[in-house]
Amino acid sequence: MANFILRKAEPKDVSDILRLIKKMANFILRKAEPKDVSDILRLIKELAKFEEMEEQVVLTEKELLEDGFGDHPFYHCVVAEVPKDKQSVEGYTVVGFAMYYFTYDPWIGKLLYLEDFYVMKEFRGYGIGSEILKRLSETAVKARCSGMHFIVAEWNTSSIEFYKRRGAADLSHEEGWRLYEIDKRNLLKMTSK
């Protein structure tokens, strides 16, 4: 019979407590593989649904596969996975993801651009989002990026708070930047002139 004691936690136990909380949440983060493409599309659609834009997702699994796992990847993904016994209500084990790519600032060089970032509702509160962001920070630093950029909708106050707690600055507010788009129709108009 194992020799153990039970005692009240002390301040020195804090890092062990956090470690055990994470074990309870029990998830791993890993680089996405071609087999993850259907889960990635599912999570993209779930996030779009949250933004009430689900029908706007026209991307297919085939495109995600070609564009992410071909000779020249146009995006990278980190996925959060839980063991089978912790699967979601519908039976999914891939429960969160972040999609990112590298951009270039002509003043300071490489940046990591965070494009999509989502954890399934039933898996929130376990630190998965924080771990993902931490992993992305490491990736950015390793790749010699000067910073991480991303856009957030101005009404999304909970996301804005999440990022501000981690030191994010609102460049639209500070520097007046606005995002513009020239869509396919207008691009074609220009090419035919």
Add this chain to the structure above:
Amino acid sequence: MANFNLRKAEPKDVPDILRLIKELAKYEEMEDQVKLTEKDLLEDGFGNHPFYHCVIADVPAEHRCSLTDYSVIGFAMYYFTYDPWIGKLLYLEDFYVMKEYRGFGIGSEILKTLSDTAVKNRCSSMHFIVAESNKASIDFYKRRGASDLSLQEGWRLFRIDKENLLKMSAEE
């Protein structure tokens, strides 16, 4: 004077690209913020994995403006980004024509070349940011069908800088 040539940038263009980046930054009163070096531009743009692409506008010797002696007089820097709903996009990062060479349609031709590149690469659209104070640029783009997504959809650009990235990666 309308004789100019648009072409893909080559490693030898790196000093001119940096010069034009600094000129554009100067116009935005931010010249001292340009930390990038020719070495960075060379490695990042012409190595195994290019992090950016450039279109260059140059003029032949006999058509150069007497005030400047440069042959490279304009550029656009772009790269490909990815929208999880629609796929590939062309992202226009920097776009500048030297003052003495404006009004000859060089900017329009650059944008047309980029549109062509976007369509050939099966991009769904072109994205870029513009400072809200930059009325001249906003009009230039709106004339070509650009829409303000910040206004329409409320998007705001955020940044987590290196200091804060290091803080996060060091956290337990």
